[in-house]
Amino acid sequence: MMLQLYSSTVNSRLLLGTARYPSPAVLTEAVRASGAEVVTVALRRESAGERAGQGFWSIIRELGVRVLPNTAGCHSVKEAVTTAHMAREVFGTSWIKLEVIGEDDTLQPDVFGLTEAARILCAEGFEVFPYTTEDLVVAERLLAAGCRVLMPWGAPIGSGRGLNNLFGLSALRAHFADVPLIIDAGLGVPSHAARALELGFDAVLVNTAVAQARDPAQMAAAFAQAVEAGWSARRAGPIEPRDFAAPSTPAIGTAFRG
Amino acid sequence: MRILLNGVWRETEAAELSAALRQFGYGDAVVATALNGEFVATATRARTPLADGDRVEVLAPMQGG
Numbered sequence: 010m011m012l013q014l015y016s017s018t019v020n021s022r023l024l025l026g027t028a029r030y031p032s033p034a035v036l037t038e039a040v041r042a043s044g045a046e047v048v049t050v051a052l053r054r055e056s057a058g059e060r061a062g063q064g065f066w067s068i069i070r071e072l073g074v075r076v077l078p079n080t081a082g083c084h085s086v087k088e089a090v091t092t093a094h095m096a097r098e099v100f101g102t103s104w105i106k107l108e109v110i111g112e113d114d115t116l117q118p119d120v121f122g123l124t125e126a127a128r129i130l131c132a133e134g135f136e137v138f139p140y141t142t143e144d145l146v147v148a149e150r151l152l153a154a155g156c157r158v159l160m161p162w163g164a165p166i167g168s169g170r171g172l173n174n175l176f177g178l179s180a181l182r183a184h185f186a187d188v189p190l191i192i193d194a195g196l197g198v199p200s201h202a203a204r205a206l207e208l209g210f211d212a213v214l215v216n217t218a219v220a221q222a223r224d225p226a227q228m229a230a231a232f233a234q235a236v237e238a239g240w241s242a243r244r245a246g247p248i249e250p251r252d253f254a255a256p257s258t259p260a261i262g263t264a265f266r267g
Numbered sequence: 268m269r270i271l272l273n274g275v276w277r278e279t280e281a282a283e284l285s286a287a288l289r290q291f292g293y294g295d296a297v298v299a300t301a302l303n304g305e306f307v308a309t310a311t312r313a314r315t316p317l318a319d320g321d322r323v324e325v326l327a328p329m330q331g332g
């Protein structure tokens with residue numbers, strides 16, 4: 010079953026970040042191995058001498074994947090909105106992964122600025138993917154602002170800690186059953202991704218866990234398998250955990266009893 | 268006059284943004300621009316005048332998470 014993201018559909022439930030790879034060649038290998046159809050990209054100051062951005066952009070275009078530009082590094086509504094305008098022109102997409110950072114140690118979203126920026130950008134026709142927390146009230150405000158996809162964090166960006174708040178994330182999933190929810194940030198190993206899909210999240214976005222692995226392409230493939238497994242398991246209907254044992258072998262007809 | 272281009276003060280006599288971009292070597296590059304914090308679309312750069320002390324951002328695609 011395909012994943013609906015605004016007016017588009019994608020097959021792969023693994024989205025991949027493009028930062029922190031050891032080389033452009035390794036990035037290319039990892040994107041291919043991941044099967045990701047969506048990769049995140051950013052905007053940075055371009056040096057006229059080096060023109061690093063021009064080279065990066067041709068690599069991404071050759072991969073033939075859809076790009077989801079971010080507003081990483083923005084700390085205010087104004088910066089995020091201007092960056093979104095610039096990204097829409099350069100990347101030719103109305104998609105924007107909206108980040109308004111509120112705290113530098115945890116890179117925790119400034120949810121007040123986030124909802125305000127989301128309101129402005131949705132009204133201008135952007136298809137906003139807000140990087141948010143698992144807070145239900147914030148999620149409600151983002152949806153009221155016009156967002157049709159949410160990207161709650163698993164754990165602080167780059168921390169590799171997995172799903173920090175299982176209770177909160179499960180509550181978010183249950184509360185917004187029909188909203189595409191993509192776990193963004195903090196995943197460290199493929200089992201974290203499988204867990205997210207098993208809990209009912211629609212997709213995951215991974216960057217550092219792949220880019221900084223010893224073998225990024227192999228890790229990308231491992232994440233793809235985990236996402237597939239988690240998604241299959243979710244559709245298959247996992248059993249509920251119990252506090253006590255329940256014999257899997259039928260008890261009836263057991264020898265030596267009675 | 269002086270403009271703050273990507274955080275560095277530069278001397279220019281360019282009357283408008285597109286001329287400044289050509290002067291500083293961005294002529295054919297895929298970039299997005301902002302003037303004093305406001306986005307300036309490619310199509311309007313030629314009619315966007317520059318003034319002394321203006322802050323110009325020239326951004327390009329880059330790796331991101």
